[in-house]
Amino acid sequence: MARDAGVSQSDEGLVLERVAKSFGRAGRARQAVSDLDLRVDHGRFVCLIGPSGCGKSTVLRLAAGLVKADRGSVQLFGEDVALARREKRIGYVPQSPALLAWRSVLDNVRFPLEVNRNAPVSPTRSPEELLGALGLGDVLHRHPAELSGGMQQRVAIARAFAFGPSVLLMDEPFSAVDEMTRESLRHELLAVWQADQRLVLFVTHSVIEAVVLADEVVVLSARPGRVAARIPVELTRPRTAELEDSSEVHAVAREVRGALRAVTEGSR
Numbered sequence: 001m002a003r004d005a006g007v008s009q010s011d012e013g014l015v016l017e018r019v020a021k022s023f024g025r026a027g028r029a030r031q032a033v034s035d036l037d038l039r040v041d042h043g044r045f046v047c048l049i050g051p052s053g054c055g056k057s058t059v060l061r062l063a064a065g066l067v068k069a070d071r072g073s074v075q076l077f078g079e080d081v082a083l084a085r086r087e088k089r090i091g092y093v094p095q096s097p098a099l100l101a102w103r104s105v106l107d108n109v110r111f112p113l114e115v116n117r118n119a120p121v122s123p124t125r126s127p128e129e130l131l132g133a134l135g136l137g138d139v140l141h142r143h144p145a146e147l148s149g150g151m152q153q154r155v156a157i158a159r160a161f162a163f164g165p166s167v168l169l170m171d172e173p174f175s176a177v178d179e180m181t182r183e184s185l186r187h188e189l190l191a192v193w194q195a196d197q198r199l200v201l202f203v204t205h206s207v208i209e210a211v212v213l214a215d216e217v218v219v220l221s222a223r224p225g226r227v228a229a230r231i232p233v234e235l236t237r238p239r240t241a242e243l244e245d246s247s248e249v250h251a252v253a254r255e256v257r258g259a260l261r262a263v264t265e266g267s268r
């Protein structure tokens with residue numbers, strides 16, 4: 001299948017086992033995550049939600065191989081995450097788009113292709129195609145400062161997809177945009193994702209967003225973060241904007257809110 005092109009044929013996607021991570025000096029260390037088990041299979045879209053400061057970004061950075069676990073293991077496709085990172089199989093979208101101000105929209109999206117010429121996975125779509133799919137076909141030659149916040153987020157998403165990574169890690173990519181833009185961004189993301197269904201781990205604070213996007217919503221406990229609940233979302237795909245107001249979405253959202261309430265009250 002296209003989504004497995006160039007990657008190990010292991011069934012395992014992303015697997016974090018008994019992971020612990022603390023920050024700061026010994027004696028005054030702050031435990032960010034502890035005893036965390038998380039598994040995301042190939043082709044699955046999983047959303048991570050939890051109280052502020054519970055360790056969501058830390059989980060993403062561990063999964064990206066950007067920070068190293070103190071204990072436990074982080075594996076991608078049956079191998080240590082450091083290897084996947086070296087082989088450029090991971091696309092990471094940080095909370096702020098972090099575009100290169102001096103490069104045009106198109107050259108921002110081309111950037112990972114230029115620096116990762118030896119990436120094992122060949123992109124399935126060109127930067128122009130990705131930008132077109134995200135509604136940016138008319139602004140290819142503009143610079144980031146000339147774009148709205150929502151447009152910049154779209155560029156960051158196109159850039160993460162550009163080199164055809166096997167895994168996409170997104171840290172609240174839509175937090176800085178207004179509600180209506182956010183709603184259209186998530187459906188644009190779904191449309192781009194639907195084409196080749198990479199493994200996605202997506203952090204959000206929005207319950208509805210988590211339900212509309214995900215195959216499974218994982219709720220983390222208050223710090224130190226560990227998995228408190230896993231809620232499957234069995235809504236058919238492709239998911240449309242109309243679905244947002246449906247009773248099915250609201251029923252799952254209620255369940256997620258209940259789990260969030262339990263972890264928030266449990267930490268008081």
Ligand SMILES: Nc1ncnc2c1ncn2[C@@H]1O[C@H](COP(=O)(O)OP(=O)(O)OP(=O)(O)O)[C@@H](O)[C@H]1O
Nearest residue numbers: 023024030032051052053054055056057058059223
């Ligand atoms: N580089 C770091 N140095 C020191 N402490 C850190 C670092 N990164 C995270 N922490 C601490 O680890 C804990 C978890 O932080 P993290 O950013 O993972 O939480 P979060 O769930 O993403 O929060 P938010 O919802 O506010 O984005 C916090 O107490 C934070 O202060």
Ligand SMILES: [Mg+2]
Nearest residue numbers: 056057058171
């Ligand atoms: Mg965070």
